[in-house]
Amino acid sequence: MGNPREQHPRPTLLSDFILGSQDGLVNVLGILLGLVVATHDVRIILIAALAALAAESISMSAVAYTSTRARRDFYRSEVARELQEMREFPDMEREEIRVILRKWDYRGDDLERMVGEVEARPKMMLDLMMAFELSLAPVSEDQPRQSAEVVLAATVIGSFIPLIPFFLLPGALVTAAIVAIVLSAITLFLVGWYEARTTDGVTWKSGVRMIVIGLGAGFGGFLIGFAANHF
Numbered sequence: 024m025g026n027p028r029e030q031h032p033r034p035t036l037l038s039d040f041i042l043g044s045q046d047g048l049v050n051v052l053g054i055l056l057g058l059v060v061a062t063h064d065v066r067i068i069l070i071a072a073l074a075a076l077a078a079e080s081i082s083m084s085a086v087a088y089t090s091t092r093a094r095r096d097f098y099r100s101e102v103a104r105e106l107q108e109m110r111e112f113p114d115m116e117r118e119e120i121r122v123i124l125r126k127w128d129y130r131g132d133d134l135e136r137m138v139g140e141v142e143a144r145p146k147m148m149l150d151l152m153m154a155f156e157l158s159l160a161p162v163s164e165d166q167p168r169q170s171a172e173v174v175l176a177a178t179v180i181g182s183f184i185p186l187i188p189f190f191l192l193p194g195a196l197v198t199a200a201i202v203a204i205v206l207s208a209i210t211l212f213l214v215g216w217y218e219a220r221t222t223d224g225v226t227w228k229s230g231v232r233m234i235v236i237g238l239g240a241g242f243g244g245f246l247i248g249f250a251a252n253h254f
Contacts, residue, residue, distance in 0.1 A: 035091070037221055039170045043083055043177030044214055049237045050079050052185040052207050053244020059200045060245065061252040065193040072189070076182040084175035091170040095162035098153075105152050109145065116152070117142060123155045184210045185241075204238065211237040 054075050058068045109116050120138050129137050141148050153159050188202035215233030219226040 035166065035170060036173050037218070039087055039173040040177045041214060041218055042087075043174035044181035045211065045233065045237055046083055047076070047079055047178035047181030048184050048207055048210060049240045051075055051182040052203060052237075052241035053247075055185055055189065055203060056200060056241060056245035057248025057251075059196050059248070061248045063196060065189065065196060068196070069186070069189060072182075072186055076179065076186070079182065080175055080178040083178045084171045087174035088167045088171035091162065091167040095164070095167065098159055098162050101157055101159060102149065102153065105149060105157070109148065109152075113142075116148070119152065119156055120148065123151060181210070204241075207241065208234050208238060 051072050054072050055068060058071055062068065117138060120141050121134060124134055124137050124141075141151060153161075185203035185207050187206065188199035189196070192199040192202070211233040212230035215230035216226045218233070219229035
């Protein structure tokens with residue numbers, strides 16, 4: 024049996040995977056459905072969808088990188104601020120430790136003993152304050168790059184799912200659109216199922232919720248295409 028710690032997925036990577044795959048799939052599906060009611064030229068449909076795939080993948084990857092980098096920079100600035108407060112306002116920080124420990128049912132002499140032990144270990148005190156006073160988690164140096172890579176790959180994969188029927192059935196656009204909806208629903212359900220399996224959710228509820236959210240957003244593209252073509 025492997026190391027049990029290796030069996031726990033990193034929550035940030037899980038959210039990056041869900042974000043990229045769902046966004047790519049829904050975005051391209053909405054474009055495809057909108058174009059199917061607006062044109063019968065499969066070349067236009069494929070070119071537009073592939074252009075959206077490329078733009079969306081790059082954009083989502085860049086956003087994942089910059090947002091994760093911003094979280095890392097914010098965490099580091101809060102660490103510096105907390106260290107300064109530990110030096111300049113020890114009484115205030117000591118009281119904040121008491122507040123945290125009281126939530127864990129420390130009282131009386133046990134409370135003061137624990138406060139002293141925490142205060143004697145600056146690294147422990149800093150970690151305690153960051154996690155339980157500020158509710159902030161550390162962001163590693165390579166996490167922005169990892170988030171960008173996961174979102175990029177997930178967005179590309181998710182975007183290709185509704186495109187597959189249009190490559191296989193270029194002469195039957197309505198059939199391709201129906202198959203794309205079915206494939207997208209299955210994929211969304213599996214993404215929701217995976218999310219629930221790796222968290223503490225109910226698998227079928229999470230899958231159905233993902234289908235409703237994803238196909239609902241994709242249907243918006245259909246309505247816009249229908250309205251644009253009609254009016």
